[in-house]
Amino acid sequence: MRHAHTTQPNRARLGDARRATLRWLTRGVASLFMIALCWVGWRESKVTARPEVLSATQVALSSSQGPATRSKGSDPRLKVTLRATRDAQADLSTLKSMLAESISHVERRFGLPLDEPLKVTLCDDPESMRQLARAEQGWAPPEWANGLAYPQARVIYLHRDHHEGLKRTLEHELAHIALAELRALPLWLNEGLAVWASERVSFERMKTLTQARLTGELIPISTLNRRFPASPSQAQLAYAQSAHFVTSLADEHGEERLRSTLQSLSVGEPLEGALHHHLGQGLGPLEARWRATLTHGRLEGLSSLAQEGVPMALGVALTLLIGLALWLRKMLLGGWHTPSAHSKRVTPRERLIGVKVRREPGEPKA
Numbered sequence: 001m002r003h004a005h006t007t008q009p010n011r012a013r014l015g016d017a018r019r020a021t022l023r024w025l026t027r028g029v030a031s032l033f034m035i036a037l038c039w040v041g042w043r044e045s046k047v048t049a050r051p052e053v054l055s056a057t058q059v060a061l062s063s064s065q066g067p068a069t070r071s072k073g074s075d076p077r078l079k080v081t082l083r084a085t086r087d088a089q090a091d092l093s094t095l096k097s098m099l100a101e102s103i104s105h106v107e108r109r110f111g112l113p114l115d116e117p118l119k120v121t122l123c124d125d126p127e128s129m130r131q132l133a134r135a136e137q138g139w140a141p142p143e144w145a146n147g148l149a150y151p152q153a154r155v156i157y158l159h160r161d162h163h164e165g166l167k168r169t170l171e172h173e174l175a176h177i178a179l180a181e182l183r184a185l186p187l188w189l190n191e192g193l194a195v196w197a198s199e200r201v202s203f204e205r206m207k208t209l210t211q212a213r214l215t216g217e218l219i220p221i222s223t224l225n226r227r228f229p230a231s232p233s234q235a236q237l238a239y240a241q242s243a244h245f246v247t248s249l250a251d252e253h254g255e256e257r258l259r260s261t262l263q264s265l266s267v268g269e270p271l272e273g274a275l276h277h278h279l280g281q282g283l284g285p286l287e288a289r290w291r292a293t294l295t296h297g298r299l300e301g302l303s304s305l306a307q308e309g310v311p312m313a314l315g316v317a318l319t320l321l322i323g324l325a326l327w328l329r330k331m332l333l334g335g336w337h338t339p340s341a342h343s344k345r346v347t348p349r350e351r352l353i354g355v356k357v358r359r360e361p362g363e364p365k366a
Contacts, residue, residue, distance in 0.1 A: 056083045057092070061100045078103065079117040085132070087124035088160050095122050095158070098167050106174045109197045111259045112266065114178050120156045120170070129159040144232050149173040151180030171198035182265045188224035189271070191239055192246030193262075200247065205240035212237050213294045221245060221287045245290050253279050 060077040080099060084092040103114055123129035130141050133148050137155070141148050147169040148157040156173045158166065175194035179185055212218050219229070219238055228238040250258045257278045264274040272282050279286065 056081060057096070058082070059096060059099065061103060078114055081117070081119045083119065083121040085121075085123045085128060088122045091160050091166075092122055094163065095120065095166065095170070098163075098170065102167060102171045102174060106171055106178055106197055109255075109259075110175070110178055110193070110262055112178045112181060112262065114174065116154055118154050118156065118177065120158065123157065123159045126159050129157045133157045142232075142235070144235070147173045149176035151177050168198050182262065184271070185265065186225040186271065187227060188221055188238070188242040189246065191228075192242035192244075195239070195243035196246050196250055205236075205243055208237055209240040209244055209294070212240075218291065218294075222283065245287070248290055248293070249279065249286065 058079060058081045060079050080103075082092060082096055082099075084095075099120070107114055121129075121132065123132055126146065129148065130143075130145065133150075134140050137150055137153065139150075147159075149155075154177060156170070156177065158169055158173070160166070161169065172194045175197040176190065179190050179193060217237070219234070219241060221241065224238050224242065228235045246258075261274045261278040264277060265271065269277070275282055275286065281289075
């Protein structure tokens with residue numbers, strides 16, 4: 001009986017301890033949940049803070065496309081609304097000055113008209129650009145986006161940049177607006193064409209592409225029809241592949257055939273049929289041929305390195321100067337001859353002619 005009397009209080013105390021532990025765990029989980037909600041709310045309020053648009057102006061531009069390529073009954077002038085946030089107002093005139101040339105360039109490049117009203121917004125920096133786009137369009141753009149185009153709304157978001165950088169990004173986003181008329185266009189072709197219209201394959205993309213080729217990590221083009229990988233590094237590789245593949249098609253088959261392919265797509269011809277009709281092969285053989293050129297080291301886009309400007313030229317010149325200096329040093333300090341078995345071993349300090357060399361204590365004699 002004594003044992004029974006001592007066991008029952010122990011069980012009661014154990015039950016109380018379990019209930020107390022459960023209460024503390026419940027309170028802890030609830031506290032963590034509330035903290036998480038507060039953090040998410042703070043993050044959302046910070047991210048969706050909408051920069052104020054202070055400047056807006058409207059311009060009317062004449063299209064470079066003739067009546068045959070423009071939609072029937074459309075206004076021959078393209079109406080574009082330009083907007084700017086507070087700190088970007090000073091650069092709005094720069095954007096306005098390049099707008100007509102960029103639109104004409106994209107229209108000629110694709111043979112597709114830009115004949116519906118556009119809205120182009122210039123922001124101060126990439127962060128404010130993404131915030132404004134998210135607030136107005138309700139969609140969170142990726143962190144690495146340099147420019148944004150919303151074809152259905154016909155809205156473009158840019159941020160301040162140097163003249164060539166701003167022009168390149170403007171033409172890239174205008175290309176997405178123009179290509180939106182091709183409803184079934186794969187994502188890799190859309191992005192590749194946008195790069196082809198606005199720039200050559202950049203040094204950074206060539207570097208990414210070369211590394212993937214050497215490590216066997218190239219992504220199959222057919223898997224990039226609908227979306228790019230979520231990983232920033234894999235997304236950059238997808239952009240690099242798309243850009244280089246499309247540029248290679250234009251270089252090998254000619255720009256006119258690529259434009260004819262787009263014209264066939266614009267009237268509803270399937271991609272595989274359009275590629276066969278104008279380029280002579282389907283996607284599979286075209287990609288296999290492109291991969292073969294990469295495997296054999298024939299990266300046609302390497303010619304674009306010359307377009308990287310003065311920094312690239314200075315880097316090449318500096319490399320050549322360093323190589324020349326090393327060659328001269330080796331020639332002066334002993335030449336390129338291979339010493340025979342009977343030649344005296346000469347330490348680097350003893351190669352200095354006319355200089356008496358003091359040996360360090362313990363240094364062996366030659």
